[in-house]
Amino acid sequence: MSIHKEQVKSALSHVIHPHYERDLITLGLIQDLITQDKYISFTLELPAKDDVLANHLKKECTTAVHKFIDKEAILDITVGINISKKRELEGDEPAAAQPQQPQQQSVLSGVKNVIAVASGKGGVGKSTVAANLAVSLAQTGASVGLLDTDIYGPSVPTMFGVTERPNVTTQKKLVPILKHGVHLVSMGFLVDTDQAMIWRGPMVTSAVKQFMQEVEWGELDYLVLDLPPGTGDIQLTIVQTVPLTGAVIVSTPQTVALDDARKGVAMFNKVNVPVLGIVENMAYFVPDDMPEKKYYIFGKHGARKLADRLEVPFLGELPLREVVRQTSDSGTPVVASEPTSAAAIGFKEIANRVHQALIVRNKEQEKTKKIDIKIRP
Ligand SMILES: Nc1ncnc2c1ncn2[C@@H]1O[C@H](COP(=O)(O)OP(=O)(O)OP(=O)(O)O)[C@@H](O)[C@H]1O
Ligand SMILES: [Mg+2]
Structure with a gap:
């Protein structure tokens, strides 16, 4: 049976960002989510470059999907850096004041x-x-x-x-x-x-x-x-x-x-x-x-x-x-x-x-x- 996007969102809401102590969905860090059959692809958008954290979160996402949805699901996670997210999450400047510059x-x-x-x-x-x-x-x-x-x-x-x-x-x-x-x-x-x-x-x-x-x-x-x-x-x-x-x-x-x-x-x-x-x-x-x-x-x-x-x-x-x-x-x-x-x-x-x-x-x-x-x- 094909995996639905809502199932993935629900599974990823169990993955907590250690720094912000909130889950990845609430923080808005999961972008471009696509599912097809057992394949799931998304971008994990982090506010700053941190390879250790990125690997940790990727592993947690995979574990959550395997645990809550299907242990045979195949994940394809791209890590993207979005600096304006840091300001938004840490609230040191209003997000609206910062034009959202897409990474590309x-x-x-x-x-x-x-x-x-x-x-x-x-x-x-x-x-x-x-x-x-x-x-x-x-x-x-x-x-x-x-x-x-x-x-x-x-x-x-x-x-x-x-x-x-x-x-x-x-x-x-x-x-x-x-x-x-x-x-x-x-x-x-x-x-x-x-x-x-x-x-x-x-x-x-x-x-x-x-x-x-x-x-x-x-x-x-x-x-x-x-x-x-x-x-x-x-x-x-x-x-x-x-x-x-x-x-x-x-x-x-x-x-x-x-x-x-x-x-x-x-x-x-x-x-x-x-x-x-x-x-x-x-x-x-x-x-x-x-x-x-x-x-x-x-x-x-x-x-x-x-x-x-x-x-x-x-x-x-x-x-x-x-x-x-x-x-x-x-x-x-x-x-x-x-x-x-x-x-x-x-x-x-x-x-x-x-x-x-x-x-x-x-x-x-x-x-x-x-x-x-x-x-x-
Ligand atoms: N005006 C033309 N005269 C002669 N041959 C043409 C002409 N336009 C395209 N062709 C030939 O038709 C074939 C298909 O063209 P092309 O690969 O450019 O199409 P495409 O729309 O890109 O195909 P695809 O959908 O597979 O990407 C190629 O062999 C190409 O050399
Ligand atoms: Mg072509």
Whole structure:
């Protein structure tokens, strides 16, 4: 039987923080609680760094869950430090006077714009668009990072031809790998994909979260996130962890893809992340030997019409071309390997529209805040 969040909260209310002499739930130190079957994942938020205390509390949490819920439950506990919590708990300054700085904001404090590339449906070209968008932006002289958050099917290692492992700083931060002008980090650099296949949702979300917080990004104009397909817990966790500036939705013109793209737009609306626009990928097929021909094999203008209906910008259409697939498979995205080709120009136009949409968005709206949303039990 699946473990419910309320059961976990009840078990953890038996774990007492030795310094504050109150339980972890009352103190509000348990965050991001997710359960699935026998897996439980949460962040234990401590007011200060204290490895001995953290290990003690982790052990106590595990014992309480095994004792009160299920001795076979599997816990995945991330320890986070939240300094403002100390003031709140010790009452030396009113908590309201201290702007709550989420931990990751200091991690991504050097990043000006964080753009998520998403879709509802798999295989529509998110990673291809994310890779070419990142390289196109870098070609304008901007400093750009690309984070491949797809733990089950990472694409960046293949699309950028990365075989080496990233370095780690003395502070144990991961150093992105620079390729085709883009600072790259992928789940695929560190996690064995075959192993990850058997991971359950909570394990994946906690790995994604840790990954995003423990990278030395430095100063970036843009950080592009390549999201895994879907609109489930993993995508929601990513949205919760990073204050996204905006989202780009990729869809093919097919009805099944459009239905899922609509869900993608709805997900970002729900969490107040502005949708910068929709890209129609594989809009039509162009054979290499008859470049003047266009075959609308997945339907015509589906994503363009969806963008109109949802009143979000249409960022452009990309043809289905063999060169796009070939260059992705061989480790050099088309905008880097064949920058003057018609296919590359399509990607660059889209990158330019994303850049324009960001200028408008940043002028008209406040920075996106990290938001707490309910993940279904
Ligand atoms: N415009 C295009 N022309 C030709 N091939 C394309 C085009 N866009 C994507 N592809 C190819 O289609 C396949 C799927 O693309 P991609 O991996 O980018 O999709 P995805 O949405 O990221 O998939 P997933 O949901 O698995 O993450 C890849 O082999 C890619 O090279
Ligand atoms: Mg992908």
